[in-house]
Amino acid sequence: xxxYTIRRVLLTIPTLLGVAVLVFFMxxxxxxxxxxxxxxxxxxxxxxxxxxxxxHRLGLDKPMLGQFxxxxxxxxxxxxxxxxxxxxPVMEEIGVRLELSLEVAILATLIxxxxxxxxxxxxxxxxxxxxxxxxxxxxxGGISIPAFWFGMLIMLGLLTAFNWLPPITxxxxxxxxxxxxxxxxxxxxxxxxRYCAVTARMIRSSxxxxxxxxxxxxxxxxxxxxxxxxxxxxxxxxLLPAITVIGLEFTFLIGGLVxxxxxxxxxxxxxxxxxxxxxxDFTLIQGMVMLIAAFYVFVNxxxxxxYAVFDPRIRYS
Amino acid sequence: MSLAVLSPSALKSRYAFVEKxxxxxxxxxxxxxxxxxxxxMMFAGIFCEIVAPYDPLTIDFxxxxxxxxxxxxxxxxxxxxxxxxxxxxGSRTALVIGFTSSFVGSSLGAIFGVASAYFGGRxxxxxxxxxxxxxxxxxxxxxxxxVAAFGKFLVWGIDVNLIIAIxxxxxxxxxxxxxxxxxxxxxxxxxxxxxAAGYSNSRIIFRHMAPNVVAPYLIMLTAxxxxxxxxxxxxxxxxxxxxxxxAAWGLMLSGNAADFYRQAPWMVLFPGIAISVAVFAFNLFxxxxxxxxxxxxxx
Numbered sequence: 001x002x003x004y005t006i007r008r009v010l011l012t013i014p015t016l017l018g019v020a021v022l023v024f025f026m027x028x029x030x031x032x033x034x035x036x037x038x039x040x041x042x043x044x045x046x047x048x049x050x051x052x053x054x055x056h057r058l059g060l061d062k063p064m065l066g067q068f069x070x071x072x073x074x075x076x077x078x079x080x081x082x083x084x085x086x087x088x089p090v091m092e093e094i095g096v097r098l099e100l101s102l103e104v105a106i107l108a109t110l111i112x113x114x115x116x117x118x119x120x121x122x123x124x125x126x127x128x129x130x131x132x133x134x135x136x137x138x139x140x141g142g143i144s145i146p147a148f149w150f151g152m153l154i155m156l157g158l159l160t161a162f163n164w165l166p167p168i169t170x171x172x173x174x175x176x177x178x179x180x181x182x183x184x185x186x187x188x189x190x191x192x193x194r195y196c197a198v199t200a201r202m203i204r205s206s207x208x209x210x211x212x213x214x215x216x217x218x219x220x221x222x223x224x225x226x227x228x229x230x231x232x233x234x235x236x237x238x239l240l241p242a243i244t245v246i247g248l249e250f251t252f253l254i255g256g257l258v259x260x261x262x263x264x265x266x267x268x269x270x271x272x273x274x275x276x277x278x279x280x281d282f283t284l285i286q287g288m289v290m291l292i293a294a295f296y297v298f299v300n301x302x303x304x305x306x307y308a309v310f311d312p313r314i315r316y317s
Numbered sequence: 318m319s320l321a322v323l324s325p326s327a328l329k330s331r332y333a334f335v336e337k338x339x340x341x342x343x344x345x346x347x348x349x350x351x352x353x354x355x356x357x358m359m360f361a362g363i364f365c366e367i368v369a370p371y372d373p374l375t376i377d378f379x380x381x382x383x384x385x386x387x388x389x390x391x392x393x394x395x396x397x398x399x400x401x402x403x404x405x406x407g408s409r410t411a412l413v414i415g416f417t418s419s420f421v422g423s424s425l426g427a428i429f430g431v432a433s434a435y436f437g438g439r440x441x442x443x444x445x446x447x448x449x450x451x452x453x454x455x456x457x458x459x460x461x462x463x464v465a466a467f468g469k470f471l472v473w474g475i476d477v478n479l480i481i482a483i484x485x486x487x488x489x490x491x492x493x494x495x496x497x498x499x500x501x502x503x504x505x506x507x508x509x510x511x512x513a514a515g516y517s518n519s520r521i522i523f524r525h526m527a528p529n530v531v532a533p534y535l536i537m538l539t540a541x542x543x544x545x546x547x548x549x550x551x552x553x554x555x556x557x558x559x560x561x562x563x564a565a566w567g568l569m570l571s572g573n574a575a576d577f578y579r580q581a582p583w584m585v586l587f588p589g590i591a592i593s594v595a596v597f598a599f600n601l602f603x604x605x606x607x608x609x610x611x612x613x614x615x616x
Contacts, residue, residue: 014446014449015446015449015450015453016453018446018447018449018450019450019453019454022450022451023462026462026463026466027462027465027466029466133347136347136604137347140597140600140601140604141593141597143543143596143600144543144547144593144596144597144600145589145592145593145596145597146547146550146551146554146567146589146592146593146596148551148554148570149570149585149588149589149592149593152570152578152585152589153585153589155578156578156582156585156586159578159579160582251455252455252456254455254458255455255456255457255458256457258457258458258461258551258555259457259551259554259555262554262555273458273461274461274555274557277461277462277464277465277557278465278556278557280465285462285465289454289458289462292453292454292455292458293453293454296452296453296454296455297453
């Protein structure tokens with residue numbers, strides 16, 4: 001187990017390094033940077049001299065490898081530099097928005113789990129009946145309906161039914177839990193639908209697989225109540241692959257949030273990412289991508305290690 | 318030549334295809350329905366000029382924000398443009414971008430996957446590490462970074478860089494699945510036989526291994542058309558994909574559509590329905606195709 005853990009942890013290093021190289025150089029292959037957007041963005045005429053000065057100030061005129069080295073040193077010491085647009089530290093820009101996005105993500109996970117487990121289980125138990133077909137349509141709907149449009153529909157529904165729109169200013173949960181939840185539950189539902197659909201599908205198929213196992217037949221043969229067979233023997237084992245999906249989809253929520261936050265006008269990580277892309281804010285893009293990738297890699301690592309704990313076969317392969 | 322067409326084997330293969338199709342429809346009724354939707358959409362996309370009642374770009378100030386009526390089936394937008402026509406032209410945009418990016422991404426992924434499985438060892442390791450890196454991004458995040466890096470490059474009014482941006486995240490996802498399938502093919506005796514016969518690596522990969530991983534490739538290709546259409550809609554919605562005045566579904570939802578919730582809900586409703594139905598059809602078809610082609614997955 002120790003050897004497996006060490007090997008698995010070491011494997012994250014090349015991945016993260018690769019992400020850093022990819023993002024850093026991809027942003028810089030094509031000419032055009034933030035200075036142009038910043039100074040020439042609104043059509044003003046600026047001399048080449050001013051542009052060069054600004055580039056120099058931001059360190060964009062240094063050799064690329066030097067810039068990369070500086071940035072990597074920063075990353076290793078958890079200093080992601082300053083945003084080229086607002087001049088505030090990248091960590092701070094992300095930090096002030098993290099709370100909101102994280103809360104929406106967690107709420108979405110809770111909503112998803114609440115629906116996915118019963119949905120997936122019933123679909124598996126009533127396989128190939130109309131219940132199963134209905135679940136199939138519902139879950140494929142979940143991965144088909146764009147989260148941002150679903151969000152717009154929710155807003156439209158709230159507006160028509162109650163003539164009410166979620167407020168735009170963010171209230172932290174420890175200040176006013178009711179106001180906070182009434183604001184964030186809607187975007188969470190919008191991104192949660194997809195999450196729920198993916199998880200329910202996974203639970204359905206892994207439960208069907210488990211139900212074919214010998215130990216289920218044994219349990220039934222020795223006269224265990226069907227309810228207990230499902231909840232104790234089958235569902236427990238079926239949830240393991242579902243954990244993977246839940247873990248990986250959690251990081252994919254960030255992708256969903258990028259678009260959905262725009263709809264609900266929430267000032268979160270997603271909005272910040274879109275802004276930094278439109279502004280060509282290299283340091284901020286790099287910082288956010290590194291964080292998202294690191295998050296993904298560590299969730300993946302945690303899932304793999306959990307798997308190894310539960311399933312000894314994996315440790316020795 | 319005409320004799321050849323009438324030869325029993327040709328007839329048989331033609332009937333075999335019809336038989337296969339009937340069998341598919343019987344086994345997968347949902348898949349058949351989704352296929353009809355896809356064909357209808359392709360028809361609308363190819364024959365936009367004939368099908369659409371109005372020009373999608375004509376601005377009509379007499380009919381700004383007109384509600385749905387017999388003249389304008391889905392109403393008009395803030396510039397008086399007919400939404401129904403824009404939806405029909407939008408299906409062309411969605412299909413072109415969806416098909417090409419999924420095809421490019423899935424094919425590259427399949428090549429990497431098969432090569433990775435065939436060569437094994439160090440090459441496999443390297444390809445896997447690169448794929449790991451690409452997998453560490455959610456689809457939309459990677460697409461956004463590529464858009465930010467590459468800007469726009471229009472060919473015949475279609476942004477090639479947008480297609481690349483959507484294709485890149487597809488590559489590792491397909492590569493992983495195809496690699497797993499190809500690992501099973503590699504140990505087959507006929508691959509050994511081909512190697513013993515002295516065929517080149519590329520011949521073995523393309524002629525002997527690739528045809529045997531077609532099933533997962535096709536399934537992934539269909540499923541990723543859905544994802545690609547969704548990604549295009551999201552990027553266009555954010556203002557980083559297709560640009561005005563080109564008709565695109567995601568674009569129709571962005572900008573001022575949100576300002577008119579109260580006055581013109583049809584501006585929000587119809588484009589979203591179009592995206593959902595299109596993506597739904599491709600997802601359902603991919604699902605049915607998987608169940609049909611690869612019964613092993615049908616658990």
